[in-house]
Amino acid sequence: MPLADLVPIQPLPPFVAAEQVTDVLLARYAALIYRRTGIRVSPQKKTLLSNRLRRRLRETGIESFEAYYRHLSALPPGDPEWDAFLQEITTHETYLFRDEAQWRWFSRDYLAQKAEEGRAGARRVLRIWSAACSTGDEPVTIACCVAACLPNVERWNVHILATDIGKGALEQARAAAFGERAMRLVPEEYRRRFFTKAKDGPLWHARPVLTRMIVYRQHNLMEPLAGPPFDLVFLKNVLIYFDTESKKTVVRHLTAAIKPEGLLVTGAAEGVGDLLKGFVRLQPWLHRKPGKQA
Numbered sequence: 628m629p630l631a632d633l634v635p636i637q638p639l640p641p642f643v644a645a646e647q648v649t650d651v652l653l654a655r656y657a658a659l660i661y662r663r664t665g666i667r668v669s670p671q672k673k674t675l676l677s678n679r680l681r682r683r684l685r686e687t688g689i690e691s692f693e694a695y696y697r698h699l700s701a702l703p704p705g706d707p708e709w710d711a712f713l714q715e716i717t718t719h720e721t722y723l724f725r726d727e728a729q730w731r732w733f734s735r736d737y738l739a740q741k742a743e744e745g746r747a748g749a750r751r752v753l754r755i756w757s758a759a760c761s762t763g764d765e766p767v768t769i770a771c772c773v774a775a776c777l778p779n780v781e782r783w784n785v786h787i788l789a790t791d792i793g794k795g796a797l798e799q800a801r802a803a804a805f806g807e808r809a810m811r812l813v814p815e816e817y818r819r820r821f822f823t824k825a826k827d828g829p830l831w832h833a834r835p836v837l838t839r840m841i842v843y844r845q846h847n848l849m850e851p852l853a854g855p856p857f858d859l860v861f862l863k864n865v866l867i868y869f870d871t872e873s874k875k876t877v878v879r880h881l882t883a884a885i886k887p888e889g890l891l892v893t894g895a896a897e898g899v900g901d902l903l904k905g906f907v908r909l910q911p912w913l914h915r916k917p918g919k920q921a
């Protein structure tokens with residue numbers, strides 16, 4: 628018996644068709660995304676946004692881009708549908724030891740100096756913030772360097788805060804498991820010391836010596852961060868999606884979250900150098916906050 632006789636053939640719902648958001652609706656979505664995240668969606672992203680939206684329409688059963696816009700704009704920021712939407716529209720590309728020169732500086736200069744200060748009797752406390760941590764590769768890289776470069780690391784109080792706006796990315800980060808592609812720059816010695824991998828399993832799992840230093844939390848960079856300030860902040864490959872106004876807001880919150888004389892590491896193309904008023908530029912990607920008197 629032909630299958631068609633058994634299963635009534637339904638017409639495809641309109642949202643499955645290869646339809647695109649109109650220019651007017653694209654502008655409304657862009658304004659909504661901008662208000663909530665600081666991210667600029669350019670008109671060139673029309674096809675991309677339409678494809679990502681189509682996935683949300685399929686998931687939610689909402690029948691049009693217009694109706695989904697109305698639904699989304701009425702929801703508070705913490706609603707699970709916002710999390711799912713943000714997961715679709717943000718870029719999560721990351722891997723361990725991304726930008727190797729920065730990790731060389733962190734290990735050989737920054738941590739070597741901290742170790743020296745610790746030996747000389749300074750408080751063995753280190754507070755580091757990975758401010759857009761995506762799936763956790765960056766905070767685990769920080770932890771690897773700390774575990775490798777601070778002698779007697781167990782006698783140090785190291786606190787690594789890892790935040791991201793994306794709940795899905797954070798869930799993956801908390802699992803602290805990485806595929807071969809994400810691990811491609813991890814030195815052989817670090818793989819052996821700080822990760823485990825089942826013989827036939829595809830994933831490398833960070834050992835507790837790393838994960839116990841890290842606390843994960845959802846946070847939008849457009850909001851201030853509560854809590855004590857940090858010695859060092861990593862803010863990499865995120866503000867490239869922001870316009871100058873949003874960057875200024877993020878920089879204001881970041882500045883408040885860094886201790887006097889504390890350091891900020893950015894991506895090479897972050898485009899915040901000119902906005903960091905009073906900071907000393909030590910490298911194109913490394914900035915020192917002024918001390919109390921400055």
Ligand SMILES: C[S@@+](CC[C@H](N)C(=O)[O-])C[C@H]1O[C@@H](n2cnc3c(N)ncnc32)[C@H](O)[C@@H]1O
Binds near residue numbers: 722761865
């Ligand atoms: C390309 S990843 C960068 C990951 C990592 N810092 C690196 O350089 O490899 C960008 C991350 O920024 C996050 N993001 C985008 N807008 C944000 C916002 N307003 N607040 C916090 N995180 C945001 C995204 O969810 C994404 O995980």
